[in-house]
Amino acid sequence: MSEFFFSSFSRVTRPLLKLTKKHFSSLGFEKVSEEFIPEWKSNAVLFRHRKTGAEVMSVSNNDENKVFGIVFRTPPKDSTGIAHILEHSVLCGSRKYPLKEPFVVMKGSLHTYLNASTYADRTCYKVASTNTKDFYNLVDVYLDAVFFPRCVEDFQTFQQEGWHFELNDSSEDITYKGVVFNEMKGVYSQPDRILYRASQRASF
Ligand SMILES: [Zn+2]
Incomplete structure (x- = not known):
């Protein structure tokens, strides 16, 4: 399964854009493309992780919001709702944040947007904040949730959500x-x- 990050913010991505080829190459990424998108007044740079194929897109503009999104391909085999149930279950605590409902706690942050959505073929976890510290905290909670969810060891989470x-x-x-x-x-x-x-x- 390959994943896709999406970010749209100025101060945070600026250091990323300054990365030299040697820098992102040492992190295992290669630059795929870079283009200015006039409609959004944004500069978009697409990177791909050589080993996993994971794509990272950095979009920088003058919006004071810092936005992060991580997207997984989740094409379902049937209509039992498995992708949507998994989206909910993933947000029921993780390795670093072993709370019952970290998502509810995140709602008390300085975020300007916070949500997760399951579409017909993909699942997205997205968050935005104008506060840099708050933004990185929220990104950390989301990343820990999607890569180390507690639900894989607690079947009752699936029973509750499904x-x-x-x-x-x-x-x-x-x-x-x-x-x-x-x-x-x-x-x-x-x-x-x-x-x-x-x-x-x-x-x-
Ligand atoms: Zn839902």
Whole structure:
């Protein structure tokens, strides 16, 4: 699985742009391309890690926000919701941040944007802040979450986030429960989302 970083900020990437070929080469990266994007008034540099194929894109402009995103290809085999369940589970504590809900704690930071999204073929974790220290703290939490998630050792995380059967009283009917299941129940009660899904299925 190859990953893709995306950043859009000025002060933070400037040192990266000043990197000489020798510098990024010693980190195992090669520069793929560099171009100025007039519509965004941004300079974009794309690097690729030689060994893993991981791509890092650095975008610098005058926005006071420092933005970070890490994206994984997560094409699912079926509609059980595995990629979305995994996105949630990954944010339930990591090696360095063994909290139950680090994402909730991050919401108390100085961030200007904080979210994770699962699309039809990829999962993105993205964060923005105008405060440099806060920004690097948030990036660290996200990176530790995606590379060292606690959920791989705690099956109960998947049971909590994923869909599962629940029966509290034998006289009642068995029901479906789960964090992601409930979220998607809300999503698919919106007519525009049902239309979007139907047109996407028809197209692909
Ligand atoms: Zn979700």
